[in-house]
Amino acid sequence: MTDALEAKKLLIRAVECDQSGRILEAQSLYQDGIAKLMSFVSSEPDDQRRKGFLTRIKEYMDRADAIKARVNGKLMLGEVVAHISIEENDTGYDYVQLFGKYMTDKTVEILIEEPYLTQNYQYQNLIRFLELAVTNCSEFKYLRLITKQDTANVDQQRTNLGQIKADLERRNVAFNIKYEDSLHDRKIYLSNGYIIKIGRGLHFYKANNPLYSIGLTNYRYRKCLQTDVDIWRNSSTGN
Known part of the structure; x- marks a missing residue:
């Protein structure tokens, strides 16, 4: 063509x-x-x-x-509708509990700004979030991910994100990836007007220890690192 x-x-x-x-x-x-x-x-x-x-x-x-x-x-912050302080070693904070109720059938597009996608657990965290998106957001059609390039392992990062892209496209969700080496802030924008800001981004869970114990697959039982979560509502959104 x-x-x-x-x-x-x-x-x-x-x-x-x-x-x-x-x-x-x-x-x-x-x-x-x-x-x-x-x-x-x-x-x-x-x-x-x-x-x-x-x-x-x-x-x-x-x-x-x-x-x-x-x-x-639309990316300008409006008013804070929820603030959650997560303390070191807290449990009970799966993505579902934190912001599942804000991810609705009016969420057609999602923008994720997540600087760090280099380790297996970081890709797993991204997948967990996307599982919530495809479960809660019945009209989910487009994802844009902004992240840093993994300069130590470019090919592996491209392969991992390529697998995610192919899987989303099978579900009729278009996936656009943009690399910004200066990216620092973490933010998730939902097209229904909510903006999720997490101090540590998606990666605030500690490794399950021992591995084969409660919390391996249900992150509600995982211990957390200290972080803050703010949910904003963009006042200019008409949804």
Whole structure:
């Protein structure tokens, strides 16, 4: 498929997502579609056709900028609706108990900013969260993950995230991965307007010790590291 045809397909999907309110997915599709179209235009020999394409690119860039402003607006914190202080060695704090009630059928898109995905237990924590998402969020269609690249083991990280991506796509959930080496903050944005901030991100559980004891699979019984959890509600969200 040529760059022009790929760009057309991506941009049509971007407009569809934009119109249906799936702004995180629309943002990624606009960016990818514009990049493909720019690549095609750079090799177009006909001046008139090139000018026409550049005009269309400008229109899509304006749409993408508007989407970016909407995304940034929705990511602004509103009011705190819950604050949980977890003390060292506390138990009773599975993801379900902490924020399961905020993950509803109005959650269509999820953005996870989680800097550290390098160890097996960190991928397992991500999967546990996604299990909650597919259980509670019946309309879940899009996940964007922002994380740091595992420079010590790039191939393994790519393989692990590739497996997660393939599994989500089998469940009709699109998965976009973005690497930001300067990422530090941890945050989870739900498209129904809730923003979850955890001091340690998803990784606040201690290893089960001994391994084969209560808490191995049900993290409600796992001991925790000290952290704070804040649930925010974006006041500009109409859901």
